[in-house]
Amino acid sequence: MKSCATLCPPLPFCVRPQQLVRRGGAGPIGTRLRFPQVSASLSTRYCSATAKIDVADMALRAQDRFLGRRTLFVTGERAEESPNRARYTVFGPHRTDTRASQRRCRHVDHWRPVHAWNEAAIWAILQRYGVIPALPYQLGFGRLSCALCVFMSVDQAATLRHIMPERFAALAVLEQRFGCTMKRECGLHQYADRGRVYGAALARPDLVARALEHQWHGPIVTSRWSMPAGAFGESVGPG
């Protein structure tokens, strides 16, 4: 009996992890001239699909090395984060799975190992293995998303305006151009005015500078672990 890999015709290109996979972009640039909506719906909150979910799907679908194999796709959503995430399955076929296909068989399971964990359990296991909390947590953020996430709180907006003023200002300019604010109630600057910059971000400009670097050059583990300033703080973010 042939394995599914032998039944699959090769794709007309070869992709390795180091290479950039490009899709689309041939026609005119499409834009809604609107920010993604602050909504649980992925059709109006299009950033999650476009910037994250579809990117992973494309990587799995576009690389022949996943054909005829079993792949485990692991992500860290937790039920505690939102009612929407509470409904996610802990284990099951990934959206790119084609295990029943005779032509392009790709067996991909999706596992969410910390789905039932609470926040205390997350910090406990990081402490147990001495894993350094990501820098934004050390700067006071309670949950990590994209920088300048559409779900940002007023304190996060104030902190982000403080640590990345140019990028914040650029979004405020887009509000003018779109004639539509990111937050329904007011413009971004007014929104940030209602918040307070996280104390840790004010106190540690060195950490701010490192957090804004594109690559991490420091150690991953430490023998002097401490709970970050953002632990058990605001948990705003995508649902």
Ligand code: SF4
């Ligand atoms: S983290 Fe926020 S801005 Fe980023 S994709 Fe998710 S909802 Fe959109």
